Amino acid sequence: MRTDTPVTIRRQNYLPFPYDIATVRLEFDLDPADTQVRSQLEVRRTGEGPLVLNGEDLELVSVQVDGRDWAGRYQVDGDTLTLDGLGTQARVEIVSRCRPEANSALMGLYVSNGVFFTQCEAEGFRRITWFPDRPDVMSRYSVVLRADKKRFPQLLSNGNLVKQADLADGRHEAHWEDPFPKPCYLFALVAGALTWRESRMRTRSGREVLLQVYSDPGSEGKTQYALESLERAVRWDERRFSLELDLDRFMIVAARDFNMGAMENKGLNIFNAAYVLADPESATDANFSAIEAVIGHEYFHNWTGNRVTCRDWFQLSLKEGLTVFRDQEFTADMMAQGLDAQAAASARTVKRIDDVVTLRAAQFPEDAGPMAHPIRPESYQEIGNFYTATVYEKGAEVIRMQQTLLTPAGFTRGLAEYFRRHDGQAVTCDDFVAAMESVYAQDHPGRDLSVFRRWYSQAGTPRVRVTIEHDAATRRCTVTLAQRCEPVGVERLPGAPAKQPFHIPFAIGLLDAQGRPLPLKQADGHEVRDTALLELTTEHAQWTFENIDARPVPSLLRDFSAPVIVEYDYTDHELALLMRHDGNAFARWEAGQQLATRVILAATRERQEGRPFALHRDFIEAWRSVLTAPGLDAAYRARALTLPSEKTLAEHMAKVDPVALAAVRDETLGALGRALADDWRAAVQANQTPGDYSPDPISAGKRALKNLALATLMAGRVDGATEQALGQYDTARNMTDRLSALSSLVNFGAADASARVLADFYERWQDDPLVVDKWFTLQATARGTTVQTVEGLMTHPAFSLRNPNRARSLVFQFCLNNPYGFHRADGSGYRYWASQVLALDALNPEIAARLARALDRWVRYVPELSEPMRQVLQQVRSHPGLSRNVTEIVSKALEIAA
Structure with missing residues (x-):
């Protein structure tokens, strides 16, 4: 763990690395306690200065240059190894040792359940061997892995397997070569006793490729869906963007201990097991959906991130925002596949709603807090802290806006131009926009994306004020859009530049008093059927529509055409009308959310x-x-009838009182349950899914509506609801229904009933770690849970703070998603948070920093809560030996937020 004084890294200070490293040969003698790594680098000088390599927690054994001992001509200074006296070209050979078994940070090379794994993004490769650990150093890798054959029968690395052999001492070795240059953050190895499932398929060019999914023995029955998802992702990328798998094989490996969701290492993706393993008995509809999305995401990185990668870590959204957009489109297409036009459109809307809900709950608060940053940050102290909702989700919205401006066909042309220009390179966000701009300028002569580029350099969520004026005499309606975006994060510090207007594509429709769509004819003669795309590029602008007989009801920001907050003074009557009649399904959902x-x-x-x-x-x-409307499918109604989350609601409060807000939301849910009890009961009965389980969108939608209805009846304490929930729990044939019933009982049922089913659930699933995570999460988020409850659960034999999934399932869920227990007036939740941040920081600073974010917006809370929050933040910041990861979070929370 690094405990040195944080240093701020700035984008403006980027300099190219002064050496090319054309090839890298790595030889691993794998031993959990003491692994030796021999690296051979072919280097060529391209600039001035010595060769400076990064290393962390390594034992340096020897350094040779062109076969000669380099002792006396190198220096080790902390985490850098500096070699002087190199010629224009040199062969550098370094032998070092690391200790994977002791690596609790899970960065670099580590051991989980007896299996070797690696995680190198962003700066983990330096924990494996000395190397310039930066993404713009791209090399071709050949790798030799040696290990005991009985303990580690599978030896995997990037690229293609070229040779295997048994050795005389009971070990064996495997030789891998990756034909494509890559940065070191994409290096991977896996070694252990694994089982696998595989299939072969032909790419569009006729090449046969091998697809494999590896997991620990006994779990192979849960990898079929992951393999099918990978096959669908390969086919989709061929169809949608003409991008073909470029290797002879593509491997996915499931890890039980993993800091992130997954990692896109070239040809050898390493996944958190939660995003690989699933069957109907142990995984929910949400789990199946997440598996398909994450597998798609990591596969799509093969081009958007691997073939073209980031010049530096400030450009992280170049690959992540773009690839999130691609996985969103993939999921939307998979949800709509095989459905008629109306059902397909509804399925796409459901996906859009889910994406926006995630954005508003995670990214909008981030954009208004002390860690606010543009999707391309200007500075950082610890890059691990910038794998954020802004870089990923807002980054995806910025890509989506470019598709909106270019049209899908134009965007596809722009992406092809991007690859034509930059395949095999490490580039910047500006390079991507320039490729898109070349197409935009062709289709829109005289226009460019110069204003649009501000989305990459300015933080915060713009607010768009909408004004509608109607002139009955001329039958004209004038729409005025005015944007503003207040300084946030470091923009609030002295010397920050003034904010400039954004380029905002704003989709709008107009409805008459009966809810019928109005044709939109502008004064310049341009006419559209029902949705106009207004491009706001200045602080304010006006558009006039002709032939509007009476003041219309506006349908605003249709399909969420830009990541902004809309300000318009709707009446309750207008929102109710939009809920019933708006032809844009997203805007119809939005009206209900605003009313709620x-x-x-x-x-x-x-x-x-x-x-x-x-x-x-x-x-x-x-x-x-909405509950009884004909013609709406179940999945859409489930979203439309779900009340806004507490996190989303809190963004509308000047000072947040989380307990009061949660209580009112629960009371609202309960009141709806009682008032519409017969309709909710009818929804439960009408949305049963008999027969074998399927995660298809139609079946999943029915379960979503049925289980929402059951939860609402339980919240309302409606007669018979508890018996119905118990019956569903006992007879459920899939995890979605069983877990939903259990959740309703735990949150709204009697204590004895919830205790019985919780005990039964653990008894059934105690041998499945991913289901035990669900068991912990249910209790961590239950309305009656206190700090004492959570501390008791931490003593359970199944709990380990060293496992990121287990820590997230209990500690994180309590601190982030239990307003009643965490925000108790006695401050016990905040003191618990501080103790767990420090405990995790000693084990895994990256995970600790994510938990630290729970209090980064302490100033937003009512004074009786914000003051104890401030005190524990100061306590954490003053702790000796605090990691750079956590130091950056708590320091910004205290200095910028205040």
């Missing part, structure tokens, strides 16, 4: 003032209209 937000926030204020809770009849009827 308005109701819950008003009730929260009343509760804080001591007034009783009461749900207005108009809101109940608006909810009934």
Whole structure:
């Protein structure tokens, strides 16, 4: 763990590395306690200065240059190895040792359940061998792995297997070659006793390729869906973007201990087992969906991230934002596959809703907090802290806006141009936009993306104020858009440049008083059927529409055409009308969310003032209209009837009182359960899914609506709901239904009933780690859980803080998703947070820093909560030996937020 004083790295200080390293040969003698690594680098000088290599937690054994001992001509200074006196070209050979078994940070080479794994992004390769650990140094790798054959029968690395052999001492070796140059962060090896499932397929050019999914013995029955998802991803990328798998084989390996979701190492993707292993009995619909999305994401990186990679880590969104967009499109297409046009459109809307819900719950708060940064940051102290919702989810929205501006066909041409220009290179976000701009300029003469580039350099979520003016005499309607974006994060510090307007594609429709769409004819003669795309590039602009008889009801930011906050003074009546009639399904969902937000926030204020809770009849009827409306599929109705999350609601409060907000949201849910009890019961009955389980979108949608209905009945304490939930738990034939029933019982049922089913659930699934994670999560987020409950669960034999999945399932879930227990007025939740951040920091600073983010917006809370938050933040910051990862988070929280 590094405990040195944090140094700020700035994008403007980038300099190319002064050496090319054309080839890298690595030889590993693998031993869990003491692994020897011999690296051979072919280097060529391209600039001035010595050869400086990075290393961390390594024992240096020897250094040779062109076969000669280089002792006396190199220096080790902390985490750098400097070699002087090299000629224009040299062969550098370094022997070092590392200790994978003791590597609790899970970065570099480590051992999990007796299997060797690597994780090198962003700066883990330096924990394996001395090397210039930066993404712009691209080399061709050949790798030799040696290990005991009985303990480690599978020896895997990047690229293609070229040779295997048994050795005389009971060991064996495997030789791998990757034909494509890559940065060291894409290096990978796996060695251990693994089982696998495989298939062969032909690419569009006729090449036969081998696809394999590896996992620990006994889990091979849970890898079929992962393999099928990989096959679908390969085919989709060929069809959608003409991108073909470029290796002879593609491997996925499931790891039980992994810091992230997955890693796109060239040809050898290493995954958190949670995103590989699934069957109907142990995985939910959400798990199946996540597996397909994450497998698609990592496979798509083969081109958007691997074939073309980042020049430096400031460009992280170049690969991550683009690839999140690609996996979102892949999932939307898979959800719509085989459906008729109407059902396919609804399926795509459901996916869009899910993406926006994630963005608003995670990225919007980040964009308003002390860690706010553009999708291309200007500086960082620890790059591991910038694998954020902004880089990923907002980055995807910035890519999506480019597709909106170029059209899908134009975007595909732009992506092809990007690869034509930069295949095999390490490039920047500007290079990507320039390729897109070349197509945009062809299709829009005289225009460019110069204003659009500000999305890459400015932080914060723009707000767009909408004004509608109607002139009955001329039958003209004028729409005015005005944007603003307040300084956030480091932009609030003295000397920060002033914010400039963004280029915002803003999709709008107009409805008449009966909810019918109006044709949109602009004053310049341009006419569209029902949706106009307005491009706002200045602080404010106006558009006029002709032949509008009466003041219309606007349908704003259709399909969420830009990641902005819309400000428009809707009446409750207008929102209810949009809920019932808007032809844009996303905008229809949005109207319901706005109405629910308005109701819950008003009730929260009343509760804080001591007034009783009461749900207005108009809101109940608006909810009934969606629940009983004909022609809406179950998946869409499930989303439309889900109340906004507490995190999303909190963004609308000047000072957040999380307990009061959560209580009102629960009361709203309960009131809806009681008022619409018969309709919810009907929804439960109408959305049963008999027969064998399938994760297909139609079946998953029915389960989503059925289980939402059951949870709402339970929240309302409706007669018979507990018996129905118990019956569903006992008879469920899939994990989705069983877990949903259990969740309802734990959160809204009697203590004895929930205790029984929790005990039964653990008894059934105690040997499946991924299901035990679910068991911990249910209790961590339960409304009655306290710090004492969580501390008791941490003593359970199944809990280990060293396992990231287990830590996330209990500690993270309590601190991030349990407002009742975490935000207790006595401050016990915050003191618990501090103790766990410090405990994790001693084991795994990257995971600790993610938990540290739980309090980075402490100033947003009511004073009686913000003050104890500030105190524990100061306690953590003053702790001796704190890692750079956590230091950056808590320091910015205290200095910038205040």
